[in-house]
Amino acid sequence: MSRFGKAWVRLSENPKRGEPVEIRAMVMHPMESGFRLDNVGHSIPRHIVDTFTCAYDGKEVFRAKLHPAISANPYFVFYVVAAQSADLLFKWTDDHGEVATHNVHLEVT
Amino acid sequence: MANAPPSLRPGRRRALHAIAGGACLLVVRPATAAPEDLAAALRELFGDRPITPGRIKLEIPRLAENGNIVPVTITVDSPMTEPDYVKSIHLFAQSNPLPRILDVELGPRNGRARVATRIRLAVSQQVRAVAVMSDGTLWSTAADVEVTVGGCDP
Secondary structure, three states: OOOOOOEEEEEOOOOOOOOEEEEEEEEOOOOEOOOOEOOOOOEOOOEOEEEEEEEEOOEEEEEEEEOOOEOOOOEEEEEEEOOOOEEEEEEEEEOOOOEEEEEEEEOOO | OOOOOHHHOHHHHHHHHHHHHHHHHHHOOOOOOOHHHHHHHHHHHHOOOOEEEOOEEEEOOOEEEEOOOEEEEEEEOOOOEOOEOEEEEEEEEOOOOOOEEEEEEOOHHHOOOEEEEEEOOOOOEEEEEEEEEOOOOEEEEEEEEEEEEOOOOO
């Protein structure tokens, strides 16, 4: 069963051509570290988002490899130069092979 | 003695102490990473390449109340142009059960070498960031963080 919840992405206002746009992206996911014990002392298996990527106009512009020390509901802030109006595709993959995606259109004036 | 309330009977008190002691031992977390693990992680990623202090800034609270959510921002001094950009940024926790936290790949299309996220820290410790530049040089910085309530699931 997928442990992914809602994805959330915000871009900085009024992006200008050639200037970096601030991107804030989050997805709901427990990021179960594998180091916790349940209430009868059995270890809870690891279940984390291990890869997060962002593609801009079909080309990858950001890739993160996550380890269990990333907090639950992984949140990232990063930048991309607004070259042209195009779609940003965000993709999160967890270690069970589940995938969450989110699409945002970047309108450059 | 027979009329004393149960809490004053020494046998019961000893037993409770023993139980409490046992419970404390159970709560103690398994081993956290030693600095050697961090050194091993650095060697695994970068081999014997020299790592120079500088060009990278780590913004992280000196005092983190909740070790489960510690905000961190990494900024690298780089023009982020085709000839000179940051290829990757790596984040490490010296005393977490696993020293590696995050690996990020960047390029000139990012325009700005700045990444922020939220991390887990098991105990008070040093957090280290390393940047790999397009010319192959490695730059690093570290910050000490005092953790009030450890991320019990780092």
